Amino acid sequence: MQTYHIPVMTKEVIDYLDCKPGKIYADCTLGGSGHAMAICGKIKPNGILIGIDQDKDAIENAKNVLKPLLPDIRLFHGNFVQLPEFLSESGISKVDGILLDLGLSLHQIDSSGRGFSFKREEPLDMRMDTESDTKAEDLINELDEKGLAALFTNYGEEHWARRIARNIVQKREQTDIKTSAQLAKIVCDSIPGKIQSKQKIHPATRVFMALRIAVNRELEMLSSFMDNVAEVLNPKGRLCVLTFHSLEDRIVKRKIKELEKECVCPPGFPKCVCNKTRLFRRLNKKVMRPGKEEIIANPMARSTKLRAAEKI
Numbered sequence: 001m002q003t004y005h006i007p008v009m010t011k012e013v014i015d016y017l018d019c020k021p022g023k024i025y026a027d028c029t030l031g032g033s034g035h036a037m038a039i040c041g042k043i044k045p046n047g048i049l050i051g052i053d054q055d056k057d058a059i060e061n062a063k064n065v066l067k068p069l070l071p072d073i074r075l076f077h078g079n080f081v082q083l084p085e086f087l088s089e090s091g092i093s094k095v096d097g098i099l100l101d102l103g104l105s106l107h108q109i110d111s112s113g114r115g116f117s118f119k120r121e122e123p124l125d126m127r128m129d130t131e132s133d134t135k136a137e138d139l140i141n142e143l144d145e146k147g148l149a150a151l152f153t154n155y156g157e158e159h160w161a162r163r164i165a166r167n168i169v170q171k172r173e174q175t176d177i178k179t180s181a182q183l184a185k186i187v188c189d190s191i192p193g194k195i196q197s198k199q200k201i202h203p204a205t206r207v208f209m210a211l212r213i214a215v216n217r218e219l220e221m222l223s224s225f226m227d228n229v230a231e232v233l234n235p236k237g238r239l240c241v242l243t244f245h246s247l248e249d250r251i252v253k254r255k256i257k258e259l260e261k262e263c264v265c266p267p268g269f270p271k272c273v274c275n276k277t278r279l280f281r282r283l284n285k286k287v288m289r290p291g292k293e294e295i296i297a298n299p300m301a302r303s304t305k306l307r308a309a310e311k312i
Helices: 009-016 034-043 056-066 080-089 106-110 136-144 145-156 161-172 180-190 205-216 218-232 246-260 292-296
Strands: 024-027 048-053 072-075 096-100 232-244 279-280 307-312
Touching: 009 034, 009 218, 009 307, 024 080, 034 048, 048 056, 048 080, 048 180, 056 072, 056 180, 072 080, 080 096, 080 307, 096 205, 096 218, 136 145, 136 161, 136 205, 136 246, 145 161, 145 180, 161 180, 180 218, 180 292, 180 307, 205 218, 218 232, 218 246, 232 246
Parallel strands: 024 048, 024 096, 048 072, 096 232
Antiparallel strands: 232 307, 279 307
């Protein structure tokens, strides 16, 4: 059987979550369930694991690999922003630890057939939840040139966004762009060869990332989740977030800093009127990265950043 996914920074995740027997933990992005399996091993025999993923394939995989490990595992198909709703369904108000792993799974890239990889000829879908409405194909064929350029710039930080967008519009006048291979070729043809030769990543990486982020509303969902995370954590509860690009990491870093702050009144105010209290403390002042040995063993880990915090 093909490997579903290789979890990243598992030891660090388990250490920061401070997993203990009998406690309640939420893995809000199950993926291949690698982190969830490690959590189960630490919280048995009486712990509870809440598992969430918007990819139904991940839920089906979790049923097979997690159920034998812990008596009380509760799986939900949905987005991590729905954690309060799923906890309510489970009769649980707060948890002792939350994990977000915001990367794609190896299964999604290699086996899902949804066009996440620019190396394959697959339908240009990119939906993590196949029940959602918008596909990558819709955005590529319906957004105007300005909209495409803005998407590639804002979500992919792509320097050649305008040229790529212009070429996409020209190509789709001849025929709709329906596959990942079609799009990857347009992107590659849009970037000068001398520039490509200096790049460390595939020329289509940023465009594909931007589309995936837009299709799944990833940054919007992450920001919303971080705004409300304190409400579902017990005192001393831990939050651990694994990000894989700078846009995600900025959101997590900024939100944790906001949760650490006490008074946010302007400096000249003689008296605090905001009544804000400090809710979190950072567990790692500097972002953590995987070690060289892990990157060699699992190249997908190379861009991982880990941030962790504890509710006061």
